[in-house]
Amino acid sequence: MNRIQKTFDSLKEKNEKALVGFVTAGDPNISESLKIIKAMCKAGLDILELGIPFSDPTADGPVIQRSSGRAIANGMTLKIALDMTRQIRQETDIPMILFSYYNPIHAYGNKAFYEDAVSSGADGVLIVDLPPEESDEMTSTWSGKELSLIRLIAPTTPVARMKSIADSASGFLYLVSKTGVTGSDGLNTGDVGTHIRTLRSVARLPICVGFGISTAEDVASVASVADGIVIGSAYERLIEENLNHADLPGLLAERTSIYKAATRITR
Amino acid sequence: MNFFNISGYPDAKGHFGAFGGRYVAETLMPALLELEQAYRTIVPTPEFQKELNYLMHHYVGRPTPLFYAKRLSEHLGGAAIYLKREDLAHTGAHKINNTLGQTLLAQRMGKRKVIAETGAGQHGVATATTAALFGMECKVFMGTEDIQRQAPNVQRMKLLGAEVVPVSSGTGTLKDAMNEALRYWVGAVQDTFYVIGSVAGPHPYPVMVRDFQKIIGEEARAQIFAMCQRLPTTLIACVGGGSNSMGLFYPFLNDPVEILGVEAAGKGVKTGKHAATLTAGSVGVLHGSKSYLLQDANGQIIEAHSISAGLDYPGVGPEHSMLKEAKRVRYESIEDGQALEAFQTLCALEGIIPALESSHALAQAMIEARKRPKSDILMVCLSGRGDKDLGIVASALKKGESA
Ligand SMILES: Cc1ncc(COP(=O)(O)O)c(C=O)c1O
Numbered sequence: 001m002n003r004i005q006k007t008f009d010s011l012k013e014k015n016e017k018a019l020v021g022f023v024t025a026g027d028p029n030i031s032e033s034l035k036i037i038k039a040m041c042k043a044g045l046d047i048l049e050l051g052i053p054f055s056d057p058t059a060d061g062p063v064i065q066r067s068s069g070r071a072i073a074n075g076m077t078l079k080i081a082l083d084m085t086r087q088i089r090q091e092t093d094i095p096m097i098l099f100s101y102y103n104p105i106h107a108y109g110n111k112a113f114y115e116d117a118v119s120s121g122a123d124g125v126l127i128v129d130l131p132p133e134e135s136d137e138m139t140s141t142w143s144g145k146e147l148s149l150i151r152l153i154a155p156t157t158p159v160a161r162m163k164s165i166a167d168s169a170s171g172f173l174y175l176v177s178k179t180g181v182t183g184s185d186g187l188n189t190g191d192v193g194t195h196i197r198t199l200r201s202v203a204r205l206p207i208c209v210g211f212g213i214s215t216a217e218d219v220a221s222v223a224s225v226a227d228g229i230v231i232g233s234a235y236e237r238l239i240e241e242n243l244n245h246a247d248l249p250g251l252l253a254e255r256t257s258i259y260k261a262a263t264r265i266t267r
Numbered sequence: 268m269n270f271f272n273i274s275g276y277p278d279a280k281g282h283f284g285a286f287g288g289r290y291v292a293e294t295l296m297p298a299l300l301e302l303e304q305a306y307r308t309i310v311p312t313p314e315f316q317k318e319l320n321y322l323m324h325h326y327v328g329r330p331t332p333l334f335y336a337k338r339l340s341e342h343l344g345g346a347a348i349y350l351k352r353e354d355l356a357h358t359g360a361h362k363i364n365n366t367l368g369q370t371l372l373a374q375r376m377g378k379r380k381v382i383a384e385t386g387a388g389q390h391g392v393a394t395a396t397t398a399a400l401f402g403m404e405c406k407v408f409m410g411t412e413d414i415q416r417q418a419p420n421v422q423r424m425k426l427l428g429a430e431v432v433p434v435s436s437g438t439g440t441l442k443d444a445m446n447e448a449l450r451y452w453v454g455a456v457q458d459t460f461y462v463i464g465s466v467a468g469p470h471p472y473p474v475m476v477r478d479f480q481k482i483i484g485e486e487a488r489a490q491i492f493a494m495c496q497r498l499p500t501t502l503i504a505c506v507g508g509g510s511n512s513m514g515l516f517y518p519f520l521n522d523p524v525e526i527l528g529v530e531a532a533g534k535g536v537k538t539g540k541h542a543a544t545l546t547a548g549s550v551g552v553l554h555g556s557k558s559y560l561l562q563d564a565n566g567q568i569i570e571a572h573s574i575s576a577g578l579d580y581p582g583v584g585p586e587h588s589m590l591k592e593a594k595r596v597r598y599e600s601i602e603d604g605q606a607l608e609a610f611q612t613l614c615a616l617e618g619i620i621p622a623l624e625s626s627h628a629l630a631q632a633m634i635e636a637r638k639r640p641k642s643d644i645l646m647v648c649l650s651g652r653g654d655k656d657l658g659i660v661a662s663a664l665k666k667g668e669s670a
Contacts, residue, residue: 055567056553058449059292077565102290102552107566129290133280154294156456179294180454
């Protein structure tokens with residue numbers, strides 16, 4: 001059984017939902033970024049989404065745009081992100097998802113990317129701008145099935161399309177909470193609940209919800225309907241607002257344990 | 268010369284051979300599928316075509332003339348140069364052919380709001396214009412650098428009732444404006460139509476924009492037969508995203524005609540400060556399609572440089588990438604200084620002020636004309652008028668004098 005499935009199974013037994021944390025690899029710099037991620041893992045993060053920065057992130061709001069900018073300015077590349085993945089894997093067993101846009105992966109080479117991602121200990125990949133219609137060119141070069149292909153479902157996705165996307169996905173499904181870029185506000189849990197019910201009627205995989213979730217209250221309310229909650233911009237905002245803080249890893253760890261507590265369902 | 272069979276492109280998923288496609292976030296996929304459906308079912312209908320043709324004639328002023336540039340040709344002493352006068356279209360550039368088509372389609376789809384990205388401001392002005400014509404709400408995303416260097420067009424857009432949204436990320440140029448327009452569209456996709464300004468972006472934009480622009484080549488083909496009773500020897504057009512060039516080239520792809528696309532070499536291809544995507548770039552994915560682009564070894568996009576805002580873009584339409592690989596079109600590049608020289612030459616010899624974008628095509632035509640016999644016919648797309656560029660030309664010439 002793979003790490004992703006194992007994680008969702010064991011959370012279910014504990015009556016918890018998955019806390020999925022997104023941070024940009026190399027923000028604010030490579031060594032600090034490693035410390036931040038390790039601290040978040042120790043503080044109870046269930047799944048790590050490691051963002052590989054792209055110069056033109058068209059699905060991201062200003063917070064993640066700026067974090068990508070900082071990381072690239074500090075020399076972040078996909079190759080270095082894979083090295084970081086390898087180092088993080090030595091200290092944790094949680095699933096790691098590589099999150100990016102297609103161009104950095106295409107430039108690295110699809111086949112080499114698969115091999116290096118698997119050997120570094122990554123469990124899945126989510127490529128924002130690679131819909132099912134275009135992903136064969138990448139997956140057809142893969143020599144195995146050890147990387148889950150996490151797919152996005154949007155509020156605009158019609159139900160028939162939800163089904164075909166779900167059929168081609170593995171690991172879990174990532175439901176975008178609202179039509180908008182990352183970090184936009186206006187989370188509506190009622191709408192999220194409706195979309196989840198529709199999605200569940202055509203999909204078996206666990207469903208994680210992301211975009212615009214920032215407070216522990218948001219986490220708790222989404223946790224009542226979803227299998228996992230993705231936090232991205234809120235973490236990146238915390239990093240950005242505390243770039244000169246003496247203990248950035250500690251801040252991120254503290255925030256992680258607050259979010260994690262909100263994923264435990266009280267019956 | 269390589270002949271090219273144009274039938275069969277793009278395929279059902281919008282691929283031009285190895286290029287094109289739809290590389291976008293899931294939120295936009297349903298909108299693109301809906302748009303493709305609308306484009307296939309609404310645009311070919313007689314009602315749509317009738318209204319489009321009516322407006323192309325009475326509003327845009329088509330057909331635009333094909334003009335024999337006699338003094339320029341004689342001055343160069345070689346081939347005859349014919350100019351396809353898109354500068355005489357309403358709003359002063361070819362861009363309106365496309366915005367009229369897309370805005371009319373948006374209206375037929377029941378959308379009340381349009382957005383656009385713009386570099387030189389010509390596409391923004393053209394979108395604001397057709398939005399006003401149909402009584403639609405219009406937002407135009409424009410880089411802060413371009414707002415500076417194309418100030419007259421910013422004023423025009425505002426007068427036409429559009430909101431100009433300044434984009435300061437990146438270098439504040441066309442690429443960044445397109446990023447921001449895409450981001451805005453992700454949030455507003457349910458009631459907003461995105462009018463993309465070139466043959467770039469995700470499917471169906473490259474094919475749709477080319478189809479709205481191919482009127483340039485269709486007219487020019489009939490006009491040259493009427494004037495000279497034969498095909499031109501060579502077609503020449505500038506390539507930013509690639510819409511005026513695809514519009515001119517497309518109806519000639521199966522003809523025995525040489526075709527030249529001209530990119531912006533900025534300060535020189537060797538300096539790295541250029542926008543010569545097909546000449547010096549490599550294949551990747553940007554703004555929803557796979558094509559040649561300017562990128563580093565890690566797949567990060569490199570900023571483009573050109574004196575001409577409309578060519579200052581690190582990508583290019585996917586159909587051009589296919590035509591390059593098929594060797595059907597040859598791509599050359601022209602530096603800022605050469606374009607400025609061509610700009611002045613046309614002003615002085617023909618009384619026509621060309622856009623800086625178009626001046627790149629002219630500069631290439633001047634090089635070619637000198638090398639060729641008088642019997643050769645070079646057909647150049649004069650994609651736009653240069654009034655918008657007077658400020659930048661004046662300051663570039665001043666800098667040149669003091670240097
Ligand atoms: C007059 C003119 N010509 C050419 C271009 C370049 O665009 P394309 O390559 O799509 O024709 C522009 C773009 O703004 C323009 O304004």
